[in-house]
């Protein structure tokens with residue numbers, strides 16, 4: 001791996017909290033995929049490749065902690081465009097799940113991961129839940145293969161259900177798996193892909209689709225124990241809508257977070273997508289156990305689900321990360337857009353100091369690393385993996401900015417990504433993904449989208 005010097009950036013955001021959020025106009029020296037030195041005026045060494053970053057700002061690569069890549073071919077489906085969560089699930093993904101073949105998934109993953117890369121995202125956790133009895137495909141392997149081709153870090157959250165029809169409004173029409181099917185497949189994926197040690201590129205997570213009704217409580221506990229015995233983390237959806245909370249209270253007699261506590265599904269190895277509707281008495285349980293959130297404001301706005309209490313959670317000390325969720329309920333998979341909306345939406349209700357750009361950047365970088373348990377990524381500091389995005393402030397939207405460091409997040413829109421590194425290796429250069437024929441991908445996506453109409 002070649003050594004690199006990133007020189008002349010106007011500002012560097014570190015992903016760290018408080019006064020450490022900004023490193024100023026420093027150069028970054030990278031050796032063996034790790035940040036070796038950060039200081040102003042570094043002199044290029046012999047044989048060191050120099051990336052000129054004049055007019056640019058440098059961020060840690062974004063860490064997207066909840067996605068459904070298969071949905072990248074299900075954007076703006078008319079039947080679901082004005083539906084809330086369950087109406088949308090019944091109109092958009094569920095009727096198509098058994099029609100999605102490996103070639104569709106491969107194309108969808110290429111589309112979703114390419115968009116993430118071009119927004120500066122270096123790590124993606126995908127919650128893949130197309131699993132049912134009789135499925136004759138290894139879809140997790142397809143996702144790992146595509147991530148490998150594009151060069152970003154990838155965490156497969158292996159979904160699935162052992163029950164259908166437990167929730168009368170939930171449109172799951174798939175034949176359920178047995179609990180052993182799920183555990184054995186997680187075991188297989190873990191042996192094949194899961195890396196331990198510093199800065200892994202591949203990890204596997206146990207992730208039944210919904211804890212309160214995709215499985216029964218005994219199975220939920222069995223899955224948690226199996227995951228922990230294998231050393232993999234736990235993930236799922238929680239409290240996305242008011243209905244979700246009402247169902248849990250009526251059927252299980254407690255709040256969703258209490259239900260998770262009862263069934264061994266809280267801990268610093270667990271994070272949940274959404275948690276839009278969390279009551280005051282649930283917050284201490286999340287804090288005490290270190291359970292994290294994948295905050296998905298774009299999806300929550302699109303489906304009219306509400307707005308999570310992310311700033312409050314973060315200030316209490318609950319781990320907060322950012323995620324784009326599936327592209328069918330968020331027509332984009334762009335972490336700059338997600339961060340921009342996170343910065344905006346809380347201010348609408350909470351006032352202009354509800355959340356700062358620095359906090360939002362921390363959620364999307366260091367916060368993501370924390371919920372995924374990947375200590376070596378998510379921040380720009382000496383010893384961290386060189387996962388970083390270099391944004392060129394070359395568009396009129398940035399001209400006139402007095403504080404250029406926060407300009408990409410505060411201005412929103414499509415960023416000019418000059419370069420994205422993962423482990424010091426360029427995966428985006430001059431705004432393009434090396435080796436990817438975008439026109440061919442566009443045609444491939446159009447064909448696959450037509451097949452899934």
Ligand SMILES: [Zn+2]
Nearest residue numbers: 237273325326
């Ligand atoms: Zn989701």
